[in-house]
Amino acid sequence: MFRSQEEKNIHTKKEEGKQETIIAQGVSVEGDFHSKGNVFIEGDVSGSLHTEKDLHVGEQASIRANIVAQNALIAGRVEGNIQVKGSLQLESSCIIQGDMSAAAVSISSGAFINGKISMGERDDAQAEKLLSETKNNFQEQKQEELVEA
Amino acid sequence: MYYYIYDEFTQEDKYEKELLKIENRLSDLGLLGNIARLALFKQADEFIREEVRRGVTTVVVVGNDKTIYKILDVVAEEKLLFGIIPLGPENFLAQSLGIPEGVAACDTLSARMIQTIDTGILNGKRFIAEVHIPETIVEITCADNYRVKPQKKGTVEVRNFSFWKDEQESLLLSNPCDGFLETVIKVDYSKKWWFKKKKTGITRLPLQTCTIRSPKPVIAFADGKEIQSARFDISVDPLSLRVIIGKERVF
Secondary structure, three states: OOOOOOOOOOOOOOOOOOOOEEEOOOEEEEEEEEEOOOEEEOOEEEEEEEEOOEEEEOOOOEEEEEEEEOEEEEOOEEEOOEEEOOEEEEOOOOEEEOOEEOOEEEEOOOOEEEOOEEOOOOOHHHHHHHHHHHHHHHHHHHHHHHHHO | OEEEEEOHHHHOHHHHHHHHHHHHHHHHHOOOOEEEEOEOOEOHHHHHHHHHHOOOOEEEEEEOHHHHHHHHHHHHHOOOEEEEEEOOOOOHHHHHOOOOOOOHHHHHHHHOEEEEEEEEEEOOEEEOOEEEEEEEOOEEEEOOOEEEEEOOOEEEEEEOOOOOOOOOHHHHOOOOOOOOEEEEEEEEOOOOOOOOOOOEEEEEEEEOEEEEEEEEEEEEEEOOEEEEEEEEEEEEEEEEEEEEEOOOOOO
């Protein structure tokens, strides 16, 4: 997630059988975007965005679309509703204009949110499990990037 | 049963000795078969379809990337096994498949490591590796659902697998057996300023079909072959080509 500047838009070795999509800076996407794999966005997206796996919205990204994902980490600008089945992580640089729903939510200090957050019925064990799984996944990615660097 | 297709340029004097060595080695390995020589008014399609009726199962091209491009459609349609003995200049495809040049390719042929790979189709014509459109602004319509537009001039590549394996590109290796083509768009998004380092954004989209449109005709290179058009319809034909590969392949 926190890649060095040079590697920010370079995709690391693809895991076998998974189709990862990267929308880098300098590119804009319009329409109904649907993916079966992980999606990384640093560019502009308008329309709708649906992924069956995880979504990572970078600091430079600007999204004017409704989002549906398994898990999401948002560090950029989103104008639209966000629906996440698992965990939603909002970084300090994010700007969200829209409603959100997720099983677990983590908000960093500095995040700008203008909308409603729905979490369904409270399930502490489920929420705890989802948050720790997401943190472990991102920490593993960070370690891999550091090793490669 | 093997069938050898020699490209026209291999009949030049400078290739005579090499061809003789190749034929001797093939004879030692027991891989001899019928030979056809391409010429200006002779199309490979006719030869190959005729030989298929006689029971040929393996077609081996003796030539370069342009030779492969000429016979690829008919080999995939007839579901033949495809081999290459690279000779002459511009053999990037053979290199990517791990096949050494000249006589050494005969041993690769004999080892018979077979891989079934996807092929791409560009405006009705097949390609194996990639379609490359140099610095231009185009609009890409993906699976009729969404459009991708680079904001500045950039290169667009639609890859089945990548020719190159340098440090940066190795991070973008495509899989030629996954039923997808990787569309890679490279755009320089840095603001122009003296001494400022160039920043390139690399967008990557796994797609099965896409259409690339440009307001003016642009030149695209499909496996090195130049094609000019304002519209390119590209799709993948999954697992449509059986090819003999070598150890040093890029995938």
